[in-house]
Amino acid sequence: MALRMVGLVRAKGGGFIARKSIPADVRDAYARLYKVRWEAQLRIPAGTPAPFAKTQHGEWLAEIETRIAALRAQQNGEGQPLTRLNAIALAGRWYVWFVRQHEANPGPAKYWAEFGDHLVWDVIYPEAPDNFLEAPKADPKWEWAKEPEVRDAVRPQVAELARVATFLASEGMALNPAAYALFVDAVSDNLMPAISVLQKRASGDYSRDDNPDSFPEFTDGPTRGSGVSCWELFEAFVLAVKPAPKTVSRWRSVFLEMQREFAEVGADGITEDAARKWVHGLINEDRAAVTVREIWLSASRRVFGWAREHKRIRQNPFKGVKVDVPRRVQTREDGRSFTAAEASTILKASLSYEKPTTPTERTRRWVPWLCAYSGARPGEITQLRGSDIEDRKGLIVMKLTPEAGTIKTSKARVVPLHEHIIAQGFMEMVKRIGKGALFYNDSTPQRMSIDPLKPSRDRADPARAQSWSRLSEQDLRVDKWSVYRG
Template sequence: MIGPWKNPRSKVYWFRRRVPAKYRMFGMPAEIKFSLNTTDLEEAKILCQEENLKLERQWRASLPGEQPTQLTHLQITALAGEFYKETVAARRDEPGTPAEVERSLREHEKRKRPPIGPLDPHLFVTFGPEAKAFLQRKGIHLVGDRLHSFLRSYVEAKELAGLELLQNAKKDYTPNEELAKRFPEYKPPNPAKKFDVLWAEFVKAKDLAASTKKKWEPYFRQLIKRIGTDDMSCVTEQHLLDWRDALLASKTSRRNVKFGYIAAARAFFRWAKVEKKLPANPGAEVFVTISEKKKIKKGGFNDREAHTILAAALGPQNERMTEENAAARRWVPWICAYTGARVNEITQLRACDVIEEEGIPCVHIRPEAGTVKTAEERTVPLHPHLLQMGFVAWAHLKKGEAPLFYAVERQRKKDRKNPTYTSVGNKLADWVRNRLRIKNPKVAPNHAWRYRFKQIGLDFDMKERVLDAIQGHAPRTEGEKYGKPKPAAMLREILKHPWYEIEAPASPVDRRRRGQKTLKDQVAAV
């Protein structure tokens, strides 16, 4: 039996309990403790039991099983109204004597008042079984604060039903219009409009990339928590506007709110409206403005930055790195420099993606290996410098679908929610920023190669349509969708790219152990 703990300093009793292991999977701490705000032992014992009961209910509601029904405050009030109407209708013909009804009302008034402590645990213990029986008949499963909210409405509705039955018992059957208006019409939640159902359909219909799904889904979970329901038909424009304003008032950047949270909501609700899944699109007129003055225009690496990275890539790597991470540092910057590809398009390459087409060594970038922004595969010829450095020979040391820059057997997670090739790309970005000290805010470490390749292509008169095809940019006109440049045509343009003349450093740029600071870092910290 859980008992209160007396704080030796304040003499106030506290609730303390270790969290069972089966509940810690939900991110709970090993122990929960808080003040009961009383120095009276008997009161503390009662409060302790009530709080323990409350915790048990919350924990059990978190265990896998029946999914709780998400109802709004309006729906909960309407549901209590259904109980009120059913109670009155069941006893309207024979309400009993006035004395019996009055006695029942007095008993109800006595039952609903807690002898001590908070109201919600008392209502749960006193009225919980009968309220849950009513909910079960309606096919509703409420937990947590939604259940507490319904219990309060249920107790009030029960009292109102008793008052009307007392009126009937006194031979007065005048319709009570005020009470009739008090409760809104109850509309049962439609399972087909629940977020999980619609989200699964949306992801499938739009063929969302794993990275986009991983990024967007938490946005909607936050919205659901905010409005108190996962019934998407209940989401209004005002809900989204309030959510947007709250995000802007927080530390979230305006750009992230616009292109992250609101973009996800607008795309989802637009699809749901077009596909007749929802009656309206609440996000149609929800916008976020961004001042152009604050926008930093991104660009490519300059010559010094490019040479710094490529030289470090040629040099010996940290001996503590895995073979695959060392290979990523060695080859990915060079491949990006000569192809203008996205970093993650290269980090996801497999041995079978290094091919020869029409006698030309190429890399085959395709969605099956991971993700491609345009969802279209493309074949990109390799610059002669990459061939001279031995990239093709190195890549063919692996066979079949073996990844070139990460090891499948060392993956922490086998699912696609957090692809390993993305982690490899992030490590490269960190290397460029924090090890090679390229801090230019106008340069995105993993995207600057695309800008640089495009600029070099324009400087050396590469054909723009072929240049776009090499980099995987979408056709700019309807006419450009007809026909694609072949590898031979691409190679003619790639050959215009000048060779990088770079010497490898004699020693590794990063020799320290993981987490160890450089001398420069240590001096700066003093």
């Protein structure tokens, strides 16, 4: 069953796929820079929950459209110009922004060391001229790296590593071709210092960074409201409140879009009328009113309400905004609940996995039964570890705890295992696995994101998505989205 969203559909083997045609007028330039001529493709692996897929798709589409817009601006000579001085000044803004994205939680120092090595040896060094390769000591400072042909060759990769498109979107800024080249080159000169600072932070060194003081003041940028921007407000909220990673991922697209809409006025310059017009304009044939109300408006109201309470803005323009949602026609007599026949079909189908060996097979064998006998959500079950199954004076229980992953109430609870679960051999499976994850592979350490605004995906999430998919499609013959609602 395909999701109803622009350009993003379910692939035959699971997961999602999206395609974006490259317009003919920029096709040659796009192919030269990004090695793709006819269409850009996004493939999201099987097991990715729909909200995460939507967020990833939105960011990917914004990136492709930013590239296309930049190439058209280069061809047409459009966009804001920059002097060389202001290009360096704008790079100063980028420097502060980039360091701030990671500074609070920089992760391991090794990550930044490898990031720097990649920039130097994989991006810049391959463009070295022959005379340098023959006598490297003649140019110990790598002055050749600033030659125009080298700049042209590395510019796309530098822009990707430095997240230039995201930064310019947060500033609400479009640059003409010459300005864009000047700006990315200035960023290139300052990317390694930014990496070095973050490597220090990762090592526990939070001494003063004097680099921002060396940049000139930006004097002729676009008009924008004073105070905090919409994206900066969201960033501050995430760092202070620390909402669940799934919430951050779901709300990212809201504030990226809001930043583009209100870049010039800033968060404190949004009026209630402007907020209402923007929110109502989000409703279309691909984005239902209930989605706008429950995600877009809810996120905006929550973050701006927090900012108002903490005196970061003067008012919450979303407080009085309402979205009317048409009453949904309900044709099922049992509403959203399973009928007895559907529940029986699900549980019987799971028994077809007589000797489950892989995490996916274990998920499809045991998760339906654990949910049925406990009332727990699939996501709470798929993150269970062997160590969460305990024998308490002869009573076998499972401990649902935030230590294992997201719990709706953020409070641990203990649920006794039904005797029928034990009779089916569940404990034999637990003993075979040991103390590790029961329903996903945790044999190798997970590399966690160091960006609090782009958190790592929980490894239990794919298992959660897989818990019903094969059953519902091949054995159950019922609507997968009514079965899997977690």
